[in-house]
Amino acid sequence: MSSKRRLTLVQNYLLAIQFGADLLACFAGLNAGYWVRFRSPMANWGVEHVPAWSTYASLLILGTLFLVVSFSYLGLYSPRLLLRPNRTGYIILKGVFFWLVLFLSTSLIFKFEPPISRLFVAVSCAASFLSMVFWRQILFRILTLSRYRDRLVQKVAVIGWSPEASSLVTAIGADSNQPYWVCGVISTPQSPSPPPGVCKVLGPIESLEATLQRHHIDIAVVADLDLTRSDLLDIAGACERCYVDFKIIPSFFQVFVSNLRMQTISGVPILGVEALAIRKLTNQFLKRAMDIAGALVGLAGSAPIMLVLAYLIRKESPGPLIYKQVRTGRHGQSFTIYKMRSMRMDAERNTGALWAIENDPRRLKIGAFMREWNLDELPQFWNVLKGDMSLVGPRPERPELIAQFEREIPHYNPRHEMRPGITGWAQVNGLRGNTSLVDRIRYDLYYIENWTIWFDIQILFLTFVRRQNAY
Numbered sequence: 001m002s003s004k005r006r007l008t009l010v011q012n013y014l015l016a017i018q019f020g021a022d023l024l025a026c027f028a029g030l031n032a033g034y035w036v037r038f039r040s041p042m043a044n045w046g047v048e049h050v051p052a053w054s055t056y057a058s059l060l061i062l063g064t065l066f067l068v069v070s071f072s073y074l075g076l077y078s079p080r081l082l083l084r085p086n087r088t089g090y091i092i093l094k095g096v097f098f099w100l101v102l103f104l105s106t107s108l109i110f111k112f113e114p115p116i117s118r119l120f121v122a123v124s125c126a127a128s129f130l131s132m133v134f135w136r137q138i139l140f141r142i143l144t145l146s147r148y149r150d151r152l153v154q155k156v157a158v159i160g161w162s163p164e165a166s167s168l169v170t171a172i173g174a175d176s177n178q179p180y181w182v183c184g185v186i187s188t189p190q191s192p193s194p195p196p197g198v199c200k201v202l203g204p205i206e207s208l209e210a211t212l213q214r215h216h217i218d219i220a221v222v223a224d225l226d227l228t229r230s231d232l233l234d235i236a237g238a239c240e241r242c243y244v245d246f247k248i249i250p251s252f253f254q255v256f257v258s259n260l261r262m263q264t265i266s267g268v269p270i271l272g273v274e275a276l277a278i279r280k281l282t283n284q285f286l287k288r289a290m291d292i293a294g295a296l297v298g299l300a301g302s303a304p305i306m307l308v309l310a311y312l313i314r315k316e317s318p319g320p321l322i323y324k325q326v327r328t329g330r331h332g333q334s335f336t337i338y339k340m341r342s343m344r345m346d347a348e349r350n351t352g353a354l355w356a357i358e359n360d361p362r363r364l365k366i367g368a369f370m371r372e373w374n375l376d377e378l379p380q381f382w383n384v385l386k387g388d389m390s391l392v393g394p395r396p397e398r399p400e401l402i403a404q405f406e407r408e409i410p411h412y413n414p415r416h417e418m419r420p421g422i423t424g425w426a427q428v429n430g431l432r433g434n435t436s437l438v439d440r441i442r443y444d445l446y447y448i449e450n451w452t453i454w455f456d457i458q459i460l461f462l463t464f465v466r467r468q469n470a471y
Helices: 003-038 053-073 085-110 118-145 148-152 163-174 205-214 229-241 281-316 365-372 380-386 399-408 413-417 437-449 453-465
Strands: 154-159 180-187 201-204 219-222 245-248 260-265 268-273 322-328 334-340 390-392 421-423
Touching: 003 053, 003 118, 003 148, 053 085, 085 118, 118 148, 154 163, 154 205, 163 180, 180 205, 201 205, 205 229, 219 229, 229 245, 281 334, 281 365, 281 380, 281 390, 281 453, 322 399, 334 380, 380 421, 390 453, 413 437, 421 453
Parallel strands: 154 180, 154 219, 180 201, 219 245, 390 421
Antiparallel strands: 260 268, 322 334
16 A cells, blocks of 8 residues: 555544544533533523423534534645644634634524524633544643654655755745655756755756655655656656645745636636635625725724824924825825834934934924824724725835835835735734844735735734834
């Protein structure tokens, strides 16, 4: 039996166990929710008649099925997650919240009997999450300490060497939970050898098939794109005969690489960047609806704070209270951004456009406090309401600075694929103010490429719990 077939059998066996155990864990979580709601002191909270377990049993079974369907829809039962506990926990968290909304909505539409207690659903949501995470952690510990870990880890051989290959090897080596292990490099005449101690050389490309079989390779990754078309066809053929997965590092695509998709035009295969999730009409509607709701709440809630700040600013420095500045937004269009003025008047008269720096002498006394707590950005809720900005997105820059950035920094302009945001993935990771632009762009592109409404909610939550120094 080939190593690939053994790997598939082990994966399917473990996924079947996971599915069955998830059913039991979810059912246990819902039963715990029933017990806490109806058999504990909580039973006295607004319930005239406590339903018997037998009358609730059908709803518990239906809720269990809804939970597992939610997990399946979110991709929980993927072989890639068998050794990824953190990613698994994140999907479980999304799944239980998705289930909460779905189950409550269904119960309201179909008028279940007995009626569903909302408190029961909330308690069951928490109990199911805890039971799922608890048993999944036990499974992960068993897998990592048993012979199954070696059976689940796929052996990778890199064909040729390049900076991208070095990044791949480093990324796999840095994460102990990766289901991959780089065995070594198969050398090619065109590419250099890997640095000593990084990867061993398994053999030359001329003996590729024998090398793949001798080392029981599962995945061959081509990193040398100087190989000819004939060479690539020979490599693909050897991989096919040895039941080895054939991969190529897409060195020509450095932006949105995870959205590369194969499509056909009149039967001709074309490789290119697929439409991003944020470009879908339904997703744009969801994001815009959340922006409008958030902007209305933000303006109403921050109005008293802005009145106090306006008084303190005017007291320290007479002049306009709102600072207007031109920024670049979606698709490179300019717009006027609004901020509470945190610097003295004419702060850039002699210097031109500059980034704020730590202990900036141009700041007002109240300005330092405002910037530390991001209070100067409260008027940007109006920008969000107008449609110039979003609650979450890449931070907008000034046109005169962008003219320099887009020439000096690779892949700068793709961050204008969506509306700029009051907060963003780069900002909650500490990348704002006088920090590395390259790192900020990398985080911005990751956000654009991996956008979901859940990602936005996560960033909004982190914005409140992580206080950043914006200078």
